[in-house]
Amino acid sequence: MTSHAASIAERWRTLQFHFDTRLHLRLESLIVLFILVIAMSVLSPYFLSVSNILNILLATSTIGILAIGATLILSSNGLDLSVGSVLGFSGVAGAYLVAIVELPWPFAIFGALAAGAFAGSINGFLITRTRIPAFIVTLGMLGIARGFGLILAPNGGAIYGLPPEIVFLGQGRPLGIPAPVIILALAAVCAHYLLAYSRFGRHTLAMGDSEAAARATGINVERQRWILYTLSGLTAGLAGLVFMARVNAGDPTAGLNYELTAITAAIIGGTSLFGGKGSILGTMVGALIMGVLQNGLNLLAVPSFWQQVAIGMVLILAVYIDQLQTSKEKKA
């Protein structure tokens, strides 16, 4: 009996190991998602339909894009609290260029992405050059970006009148799939390639694990960190673009408190708050867990206050599991 249990435990560990090394995905998160999907399908007849699944994916897309940036930053043992505000600012910047300056529609894309990357690179510059903690710099940027979004928008209101090409990015359905879902998938594939397989990704995880080790082996930690915060800003800009296109307006109040939701998705997906461990695939699973929870509880007509309770509990549980594993590895 004991040897049987031991062999199951051994197989479980082997499976975990393969998921981790081959797919860079934490097996536990995938199983939690699986159980949730089954539970919701049993509890609600409306849950497991194509249109509802697409709804979940669409609702997850903006947070999912933001969570990509959060994963990169957390993996390097950093923190970016500004992404929600940068999302709002980027949307306004993109809308401003096409709706008020009346430039051609591609400038909405360019404006949103450039505004996000610019804000991120300012974060990176201040963190690497002045050594002010990332918490403070990005908390400052949270206020600054939100403020500039409101300043740029006429009377602090939303900017309307976007060209149809841009609206398509938010509301279009090529092949029946919502465009934001396709944008999220493309961004996630690129970021997963970067973090899991490239040299840049390896160095990101290594510096999150031990900055001293990264420095000693000749990794340019400052340059790496600057690029990471710029990428985080860029993903916030992309999320801002998608949000703007979905609501058909550049709204300076968009993305309020999204930074915390993005970080939550990353952590539920197995990315470590203490650096050295992170996976884009995992984060996508994390974002889906939150999406399925919200959608399922909606279908079951559970008041939305309880959804917040449920997500809070899932977050704490995910970090608890993470700590059990991390403390084992970081000892000695």
Add this chain to the structure above:
Amino acid sequence: MSLLVVKGVTKRFGAVQVLNGVDLTVESGTVTGLVGDNGAGKSTLMKTITGLYAVDEGRVIFADRDVIGQGPGARRSLGIEMIYQDLALAKQQDVAANIFLGREPLRRPFGFFPPIVDTAKMDIEAQKMIDRLGARIPSINRPVGLFSGGQQQTVAIARALTFNPKLVIMDEPTAALAVREVESVLKLIRQLKAEGIAVILISHRLNDVMEVTDRIVVLRQGRIEADLVTRKTQMKEVVEYIVGAH
């Protein structure tokens, strides 16, 4: 010319003068012991050689090249490796990742994708290096934080030796080891010397230093106090220099 020439190196941390005009030369195929009291400046001096610290004054010439303006990465590729006292390992990453940290081999999937890290090659090479060191490690795909002190030491040594270094600096490599493991480190140092590699050994264990070095340099309060030929000196004399009683 000598492999490594350090000339008049000065280093201050704020108001504290840690190195005060240090001169040091090291030849290929020799083992130099660097000893001194705590705070004498041994580790700081070594970090100015690896490029982790910038010098305030002075020159560092390695293999006939002035390396002052170069960072740790560039100096590693010239052949300067250091095994740090705290080992400087990324503990959640596996053995292969640590050995190749900063120098991961790349390959292009399907010929045209952006280059990715060649983990298969890393695993094979890492295993070869561990075998060459005659060490036993449970698995090279495990995070190094799960290993014992001696096994982690082996990984740090393997990282320093994988890219054909010309100079290997070891900062207290035996401090955390059991007796048998100490023997194997000393054996390794002799082997490196036989291969023509220069070794600088920092250690408080004077027995080890007397046993394995050709030369002993004593650092005291940021200056070179003595430069002794190991077989012409005795431990008593070395200790006197360390405490400033000579």
